[in-house]
Each structure stands twice: as C-alpha cells, then as structure tokens.
Amino acid sequence: MTGEKLWHKSYAPGVPYEVDIEKVTMAEVLSRTAKKYPDKTAFIYMGKKISYREFERLVNLFARSLVDLGVKKGDKVGFVLPNLPQLVIAIHAAYKLGAVTVMNNPLYTELELQNQLNDSDCKLVIILDLLLPRILKIRANTQIEKIVTCHINDYLPFPVKQLFPFVKKAMYRKIEPQKYIYEFMDLIKKYPDSPVDNTSEWDDLAALIYTGGTTGVSKGAMLTHANISSVLQQWKAWFPTLKDGEEVVMGIYPIFHSAGYSVSMNMSIFSGWTNILIPRPEPKGIIDALKRYRPSFLPGVPTIYQGLLKEERFRRMDLSFVKGFF
Secondary structure, rough: OOOOHHHHHOOOOOOOOOOOOOOHHHHHHHHHHHHHHHOOEEEEEOOOOEHHHHHHHHHHHHHHHHHHOOOOOOOEEEEEEEOOHHHHHHHHHHHOOOOEEOOOOOOOOHHHHHHHHHHHHOOOOEEEEEOOOHHHHHHHHHHOOEEEEEEOOOOOOOOOHHHHHHHOHHOOOOOOOOOOEHHHHHOOOOOOOOOOOOOOOOOEEEEEEEOOOOOOOOOOEEEHHHHHHHHHHHHHHHHOOOOOOEEEEOOOOOOOOHHHHHHHHHHHHOOOOOOEEEOOOOOOHHHHHHHOOOOOEEEOHHHHHHHOOOHHHOOOOOOOOOOOOO
C-alpha cells in the first residue's frame, strides 16, 4: 500500500501508514530484550520485582524442567493460572522449546476444562494449586499425564511471603505427593543455570487462544510466532509516544485472554517495559497499584473502567502520569 488514504487523516501524529514487520520469534524477543535491558524490571508482583536478567534465567531453568518432563517441539502445554510470575515464565519457557501454549480460563467448569484440554491434546498442564482438585476430577477423561502446580505465594516478597500461610490460609493448598504432580518451585531448583537454545521458528504454532464460546463450544484460535510478533509490532506503531525500555504497564487483562496475552504480557516484553501483574482485577487492588507504581500505559476493558469509575478514590486521582489507555 502506498500513498495517503482517506483513513490516514484519523491517525494520531507519529503513527506510520505502514509497518515493516521484523521476523523475530517470541523466544528471540525475550533474549534480545534481556540483553538490551538486563537490569530493567520485567514485572512486579505484589511488590516483588524481577529484572529481565532474572526473568530470562528463570525461563531457562523452567525450559530445562519442561524438557525433563518430556516436552518437545510442537507439544501442547496447558495453563490454568491467573496473572502470576509463574505463568509468564512458563509461557516463555515453552516458546524456547517450540512448544504450544494452550490458555484456559481459571474460572472454567470441569466440563469446560475437559473439553478444551481434549480439543488441544494437552498432555501437561500448569495450574494454580487451588484448582488442582478440578483437574484431578477430569484427568481420567483427558490425555493429561503430568501436572505442575503453582502457589500464589511462590513469588511474594519478604515479609509478606512469611506471613501468607497464616493470613491467607484459604488461598494456599498443600499438595500431596503424587508421581505425576510436580511443584513449580521445586522444578526450577533442580537444573543448572545456563542458557537454553531457542528452537522455535517464525511459522511455528505458538499458542491456542480459545474464543469466548458465545455461539457454541469455544474454538482454539491457532497463533504462530509470526502472528503474535506481527501484531505486537503493529500495536507498538499505534502508540508512538510509548518508548522502549521506559514504560510501566498495568497488567489488568487476564493473560489467558488474547488481549492480555498480546497487548499486556508480550508487548511489554517486546518493548522492554515493566508489567505490574494483577492476579485479580478488582478496583481496590488496581487503585492501590496505580498510586504506588504510576503506570504509563493502562490497557483494560469497559467493565474494568466502569468499576473503577464507581470508586471515589479513582475519580479523584490525578492520572496525568498515564500516557495511554486501551
């Protein structure tokens, strides 16, 4: 496409008419960002900060764990998690191996999970400890062979982590030993701290993101590294005022959702930004994070903004630090 079109007049200043897409896989994206911004905070979870250097190290460790669990290129890895550090780490570990990330809504019923896990042919699932009983009930009706559990308190900072089991007993589940159940934190402690080769390629399948199911059974949209990388580069072009290595993103969108997966999680990593992980997008937690971290980019949906606007603290807040809403 060349020349100016009628719709170009509606573009904001600095938005290009065309985008030259760079063929860079999502595994290559993290390696590049970690090299360029090693000390930049990649994400913040309940006050815990993890740099891009540490993020890449954890990705390599968990990638080795996945290999040891039998995951190879093209295999499907299921996720049933809210916005936790383990989710971001495990997704990018799967990218490195050329595996396919299969995103599932943690609020799904047992039948919905069963249908989706069977449709995607997942043999390994990474799940929140509190949801383990749900998976165990349906495991015999699926191809699931191995389960990795994650706890909400795994990456809480001191002293919150030490107090967590006593303060939030209902949000922690002790896992009984089983030969096919593994703990996320135990796995990443088992392996040497060394790089893992990127085996994914541009046209490889990277994700199955399921539709909302409003017209029937949810369907898995097949996204390649090319799809994900291209859409990130297009999104970046729409926000020319947001600078690489400088911005802070409010990670409200659930990562299992296509917008959270791309705009919130992966665009942040592509650009070297800091992502504030919000496990439960409730007004109080969002407002507290806004005051504490002053994010420059706030992606959300109308229902989230409607909830925030009902809160007097939000209505009275000076949001001049936000460069862009979505």
